[in-house]
Amino acid sequence: MSDLQRAWAKAKYSISNDTFDEVDEEHENDVLPELPEPVDDDSSSASSASSVSSTGTIIPSPNQKLFARPQGVARGRTLEQIPWTTYFERELSLKSEQEPEVVYHAYLTSPVGKGPLFVMHHGAGSSGLSFAVVASEIKKRLSTAGILAIDCRGHGSTNAPGDKALDMRLDTLSSDLFSMVQLTKNEMAWPEMPPIVLVGHSLGGAVVTDLAKSGRLGTSVLGYAVLDVVEGSAIDALQSMHTYLSTRPLGFATLQAGIEWHIRSRTIRNSISARTSVPALLVFNENDDPTRPWRWRTNLGATQPYWEGWFIGLSKKFLGAKGGKLLLLAGTDRLDTELTIGQMQGKYALQVFPEAGHFIHEDLPEKTAVSLVDFFRRNDRSALVLPPKVSDLLKQGKRV
Structure with a gap:
């Protein structure tokens, strides 16, 4: 709206400029922002935690705009796909050593120097691109960070033929994640494993917790973050899973129609995230219905035998595994x-984003990134200043 139109409307109808600013913001929200050079913002204002403790409930400070509207659908919006190259350095195809017919797929931005590696596992039916936008936000705040976002078997571009794609047992997925981390280290010829922060959403939260509890990655794991999944509410929600699947469209006429459905249904409340992640959820197949050739890539209904096994015992493992613990939820009713009880005892850090949906990291990528970077910094062992050894003090001629 031009300045002349604003002035005319304001004079005639006594409409404030704030109203126009809000309308213009809706148009701007759907424009893909340029990704600036990463900035390692170590100021306290960039942190979501106001406490020096690594546990406890974290309440974001006002400057983080906790109640700001998530980016959403705007009039005149574009629904074009945003390529993965906008967010990651490379994609990897990694052949499984245990199952040579399985070829894992992942997206990688390598850590710089002694920077951490955020290893990210998506939820059921999603893909590694679910973490694309939050990955770029992490890099803005921690320029040395690396991100490894994997495609689980049966999802994304990971190739697991036949029954292999449907082997969705928790121990299988946990072993897959361990293998992908090791294969990535070998592929990139890293001399040693970087410090790792495991991050998992929904099903992915169960997988990273299981891997952390197993201890297979050793002391490389600084901590693990679980996004919007807890044992009790997850098992309760399984009862309505078939109802949810039956109400989803079987397919879409175009890729853009699939993106739009995710936004309008508020499955994903951020159009930038939807334009990035949704294309990986669909595959073109006009054999079943030529009018809706874009079909779901993953048959979630076929994974039903494993649903309860994903989440039974999750809370106990989450509280018992070694390393820092962070739980991000869209509502405290999910606890x-x-x-x-564990929260009251200070066993883990909790942060709640009531304005987000189930896909917290896609709805609010900036706030999620702030939480994850702050979580890493609170658990970063390299930042610890240890007292000098007694033997060193004696060599220096000092009395002890």
């Missing part, structure tokens, strides 16, 4: 009894 079960065991986690509520």
Whole structure:
């Protein structure tokens, strides 16, 4: 709206400029922002935690705009796909050593120097690109950070033929994630494993917790973050899973129609995230219905035998595994009894984003990135200043 139109409308109808600013913001929200050079912002204002403790409930400070509207659908919006190259350095195809017919796929931005590696596992039916936008936000705040976002078997571009794609047992997925981390280290010829922060959304939260509890990655793991999944509410939600799947469209006429459905249904409340992640959820197949050739890549209904196994015992493992613990939720009503008690005892850090949906990291990538970077910094062992050894003090002629 031009300045002349603003002035005319304001004079005639006594409409404030704030109203026009809000309308213009809706148009601007759907424009893909340029990704600036990464900035390692170590100021306290960039941190979501106001406490020096690595546990406790974290309440974001006002300057983080906790109640700001998530980016959403705007009039005149574009629904064009945003390529993965906008967010990651490279994609990897990694052949499984245990199952040579399985070829893992992942997206990688390598850590710089002694920077951490955020290893990210998506939820059921999603893909590694679910973490694309939050990955770029992490890099803005921690320029040395690396991000490894994997495609689980049966999802994304990971190739697991036949029944292999449907082997969705928790121990299989946990072993897959361990293998992908090791294969990535070998592929990139890293001399040693970087410090790792495991991050998992929904099903992915169960996978990273299981891997952390197993200890297979050793002391490389600084901590693990679980996004919007707890044992009690997850198992309760399984009862309505078939209803949800039956109400989803079987397919879409175009890729853009699939993106738009995710935004309008508020499955994903951020159009930039939807334009990035949704294309990987669909595959073109006009054999079943030529009018809706874009079909779901993953048959979630076929994974039903494994649903309960993903989440049973999750709370106990989450509280018992070694390393820092962070739980991000869209609502405190999701907490079960065991986690509520654990929170009262200060066993993990909790942050709640009530304005987000289930896909917290896609709805609010900036706030999620702030939480994850701050979580790493609170658990970064390289930042610890240890007292000098007694033997060193004696060599220096000092009395002890």
